Amino acid sequence: MNGSKDQPRSAESEVIVVGGGPAGLMAAGRAAELGAKTALVEKNLHLGVKLLLTGGGRCNVTNSAGLKEFVAAFGGNGKFLYRAFTVFSNKRLVEFLGARHVPVRTDPDGKIFPADDKARSVLTALDGYLRRHNAEVSFGRKVTGILTREGKEVEGVRLADGGVLRAKKVVVAAGGLSYPKTGSTGDGYALARKMGHTITALRPGLTALESDEPFIKDLQGLPLRNVTIRILVNGKTAAAEDGDLMFTHFGVSGPKLLVLSGIASDALEVAGNKVELSLDLMPGLKPEELAAEIQKYFSENGAKIFSSYLKAALPDSLARVFGERCGVDRSRQCACITGPERKKIASLLGDFRIHITRPRPIQEATVTRGGISLDEVDPRTMESRLVKGLYFCGEVLDLDGITGGFNLQEAFSTGYLAGQCAAEALK
């Protein structure tokens, strides 16, 4: 569904949904399904522009995890989602898609994708949901304000072209700040702020991290497989993950790093904090085992030079950087390397530090950290506690989950609950 010819047939609706991403589409579909006269307003000329980019176009639509894991995936704010995840769970989403000819496939790690690996199929299912229940959709129309009766109760929305659309309920599903070319330019925060809502600090979530280490450029493009990645804040471990890491021209990236990036971003917000990555390049080996292994190699290969050990243990570019960092001349014969030097080599292999300066800009982040304060939204309905008839769902809320399909499920679950409660409140 796209283009401008599908403008609302009237300027009067019962429910208006702002934003045609996963949260807004689900909200509009559910409200219309329950019989509410529903209009969705999207400022792009197409629906679900960001949805089509998800999972590299394959759309990691949800996860097979249980309710507790889903809640835990959203950190301290996760408990806000109990109701939404209960009302519209991952199981319900899979059934919803299946009923619309989108079977899914579950990967061994729990990630769920449409079986044809096409985000487009998910969008088509949502589009069909709206059409089936006669929700009106208008494109290329930007909502710039919420109309209220003395700031207390919703009356409709104001459009950038000066037009006004009247409605008893308004659901704001305008997304966050990441990937602004998709339409997520933070409008939802401005709309909520004008209604008196608090917006918590907006930061990049699930993003790569920048480093000022001079060797980063030498390592650009290098993937490290199955390393232990720790985030250290002022020298203390704040979080850790095992997985692959990728060096880039600016710093480090990779799926597990993205998961850790929120903790790093938060720590970097505090002036004076020192944030480092500690890589265990030999995971699975305790420090004493590693030291013993090095000693064994050096005594069995005493005539070889140190760089031969490094080449066997590490990728070439990292072996060079490592050699410089540990301060042991790579042309030294293994037999001549002293006990303290061996200790230094072992400790650096288990704790290779990279200084982190900042997260990548929010425009490049997968999700926005921060958003509309959850204290001012009722988790049972998604309705504002400040303005009657105003609902929020999706990324615009102060919710960001780890990678694995959790963020889309959050958008679908909160969207479903908001659409349902908005429609039921009309009765």
Ligand SMILES: Cc1cc2nc3c(=O)[nH]c(=O)nc-3n(C[C@H](O)[C@H](O)[C@H](O)COP(=O)(O)OP(=O)(O)OC[C@H]3O[C@@H](n4cnc5c(N)ncnc54)[C@H](O)[C@@H]3O)c2cc1C
């Ligand atoms: C590259 C990338 C890959 C991702 N992959 C995954 C993945 O595989 N799995 C996963 O779970 N999550 C993934 N995510 C995160 C996921 O895309 C978001 O969590 C999700 O799209 C949020 O949905 P939403 O409906 O709240 O917001 P959005 O998808 O951002 O939709 C908001 C919509 O509102 C519209 N809008 C904004 N302002 C206005 C206005 N004033 N008037 C009218 N319309 C407006 C926008 O144009 C947009 O269409 C990915 C994100 C990115 C950037």
